[in-house]
Amino acid sequence: MDKSSPIACEDARLEAMVQEQVNVIASRTESLVTRPEIEEKVRNSLRTGKPIKVKLGVDPSAPDLHLGHVVVMKKLREFQELGHEIYFVIGDFTGMIGDPSGRSQTRPQLSEEEILVNAETYRDQATSILDPARTHTVFNSSWLSPMTFTEVIRLGSRFTVARMLERDDFQNRYEKGHAIGIHEFLYPLAQAYDSVAIGADVELGGTDQTFNLLVGRVIQKEFGQDSQVAITMPLLVGLDGVEKMSKSLGNYIAVKDPPNEMYGKIMSISDSLMAVYYRLVLLDSEREVRQMEADTQSGKLHPMDAKMALARRIVAEFHGLDAASSAERDFLRVFRENELPGEVAEVLLRDVRPGDEVGLAWLIARCGLAPSSGEARRLVESGAVKVNGVKAEFAGARQVAEDGLLLQVGKRRICRVKLENSLITRTG
RNA sequence: GGAGAGGUACCCAAGUGGCUAAAGGGGGCAGACUGUAAAUCUGUUGGCAGACGCCUUCGCUGGUUCGAAUCCGGCCCUCUCCA
Numbered sequence: 001m002d003k004s005s006p007i008a009c010e011d012a013r014l015e016a017m018v019q020e021q022v023n024v025i026a027s028r029t030e031s032l033v034t035r036p037e038i039e040e041k042v043r044n045s046l047r048t049g050k051p052i053k054v055k056l057g058v059d060p061s062a063p064d065l066h067l068g069h070v071v072v073m074k075k076l077r078e079f080q081e082l083g084h085e086i087y088f089v090i091g092d093f094t095g096m097i098g099d100p101s102g103r104s105q106t107r108p109q110l111s112e113e114e115i116l117v118n119a120e121t122y123r124d125q126a127t128s129i130l131d132p133a134r135t136h137t138v139f140n141s142s143w144l145s146p147m148t149f150t151e152v153i154r155l156g157s158r159f160t161v162a163r164m165l166e167r168d169d170f171q172n173r174y175e176k177g178h179a180i181g182i183h184e185f186l187y188p189l190a191q192a193y194d195s196v197a198i199g200a201d202v203e204l205g206g207t208d209q210t211f212n213l214l215v216g217r218v219i220q221k222e223f224g225q226d227s228q229v230a231i232t233m234p235l236l237v238g239l240d241g242v243e244k245m246s247k248s249l250g251n252y253i254a255v256k257d258p259p260n261e262m263y264g265k266i267m268s269i270s271d272s273l274m275a276v277y278y279r280l281v282l283l284d285s286e287r288e289v290r291q292m293e294a295d296t297q298s299g300k301l302h303p304m305d306a307k308m309a310l311a312r313r314i315v316a317e318f319h320g321l322d323a324a325s326s327a328e329r330d331f332l333r334v335f336r337e338n339e340l341p342g343e344v345a346e347v348l349l350r351d352v353r354p355g356d357e358v359g360l361a362w363l364i365a366r367c368g369l370a371p372s373s374g375e376a377r378r379l380v381e382s383g384a385v386k387v388n389g390v391k392a393e394f395a396g397a398r399q400v401a402e403d404g405l406l407l408q409v410g411k412r413r414i415c416r417v418k419l420e421n422s423l424i425t426r427t428g
Numbered sequence: 429g430g431a432g433a434g435g436u437a438c439c440c441a442a443g444u445g446g447c448u449a450a451a452g453g454g455g456g457c458a459g460a461c462u463g464u465a466a467a468u469c470u471g472u473u474g475g476c477a478g479a480c481g482c483c484u485u486c487g488c489u490g491g492u493u494c495g496a497a498u499c500c501g502g503c504c505c506u507c508u509c510c511a
Contacts, residue, residue, distance in 0.1 A: 176507095177434095177506080177507045177508075178506080178507080179505090179506055179507080240455090240456095241465090241466085250456090264464070267463085267464060267465080268464055268465075269465075270465050270466055271463095271465050271466065272465085272466075273465090274465090302463080303463075303465070304463045304465075305463095307463085307465075331464085334464085335463085335464055336463090357478095359477080359478060360478095361477095361478095362476095362477085362478095370457095372474090372475065372476085373475085373476075373477085374473095374474075374475060374476075375457080375472095375473085378457085378458080378471090378472055378473075379457080379458065379472090381458095381471085381472080382457085382458045382459055382470095382471060382472065383458075383459055383460095383471095384457090384458050384459070394478095395478095396477090396478045396479070397478080398478065409458090410457090410458070410459095410464095411464065412464080
């Protein structure tokens with residue numbers, strides 16, 4: 001830019017800012033459709049001072065945010081830091097209808113109050129990452145519910161069955177001869193219409209949302225809007241090391257998990273997953289992550305130490321530094337020195353009195369260390385159970401109840417039995 | 429509407445009158461080994477009971493039978509082809 005006009009100079013500065021923002025936005029994403037479009041939106045926003053509207057669809061069922069959500073949330077935070085605004089679209093409409101297809105038969109029908117509570121809990125958990133001032137919560141029932149059947153049919157006419165069947169979930173089920181309900185075709189359309197309703201500039205989701213996000217682009221265009229930019233984030237692999245982290249698979253680390261549990265869960269992920277967690281959850285730079293990998297390979301850094309650092313940092317992020325180091329101490333005590341953790345949960349049994357003889361298996365189940373006494377019996381038989389630090393041999397054994405009895409199932413399930421004083425409870 | 433094929437436990441899947449709480453695999457859980465990693469090996473995988481045992485489960489529902497996941501009737505659901 002030699003001695004050209006001030007406007008050209010202005011343009012160049014603007015363009016640099018655009019590129020800077022877009023680079024941040026594009027980082028760590030799995031896909032971004034399309035780059036020129038996001039550049040244009042950022043450019044506009046910078047020119048007009050109007051923030052970009054970033055949409056995230058949210059399930060209205062009981063929220064238990066886990067690290068997989070955190071990956072997406074952190075991307076949202078980056079948008080906020082760049083001055084943009086987040087819209088949580090709570091899918092309360094579809095939540096109220098439920099899903100009659102056989103898939104997840106027991107999808108609960110939620111009441112209005114439950115949905116409100118859930119949305120609040122969701123927001124609450126999200127605010128540990130996001131700036132509440134730049135976060136809006138809207139409910140899609142407010143525009144989907146008043147729609148007439150005519151309008152729904154019109155909406156349906158703007159998309160085709162062939163395109164619908166492109167979605168791999170549908171494709172798989174169709175090929176396997178599994179049922180697909182017509183209403184299931186309506187869900188992506190409903191979600192797409194959400195984007196129309198709020199005028200989304202960007203919609204974010206995990207890669208499993210790719211199809212839905214792209215439908216949003218098509219439908220917005222049909223309604224005369226600019227298509228949203230579809231950004232997908234990689235799905236975080238869960239504790240099993242294979243499947244995506246999800247509540248229903250039970251392979252998740254919840255944001256609200258207590259520090260010890262969170263720490264332990266992170267330690268149990270496989271070594272090969274560490275890099276991903278460093279990158280997606282902690283947002284370490286590519287250079288740092290590569291360095292870590294190189295060091296563990298060369299033997300300079302023990303993989304376990306790398307994992308401990310990971311666990312410590314993640315726990316610290318959600319529970320603070322003190323909780324993190326205390327969790328680490330407990331971890332080392334329990335698993336390295338084979339000792340009890342600093343605090344052992346106590347279970348109060350009201351209907352058992354000191355001196356009572358009870359079945360050991362029953363007692364274990366009763367304390368919540370096993371889901372049933374049959375399961376407890378099997379655990380005893382496989383040598384997983386310790387009573388007062390001594391390995392239990394017989395599943396059918398009777399156990400004399402006493403206050404402070406220590407029960408252990410494996411290394412992680414531990415409790416101390418608490419009994420009420422029999423003299424006080426015995427009132428005649 | 430017609431014809432055919434199906435519906436079995438968390439999932440896939442075998443079983444076509446009693447030996448079947450139901451083969452096999454996956455997944456889960458536990459144990460050994462370890463670094464609560466991975467890999468490997470072993471055990472276990474409906475509920476209750478200290479135990480003999482009792483109860484519940486093969487889409488639902490009646491029936492036949494001493495006895496049914498298995499045979500018969502009705503119903504519900506899914507898929508494929510035809511219309």
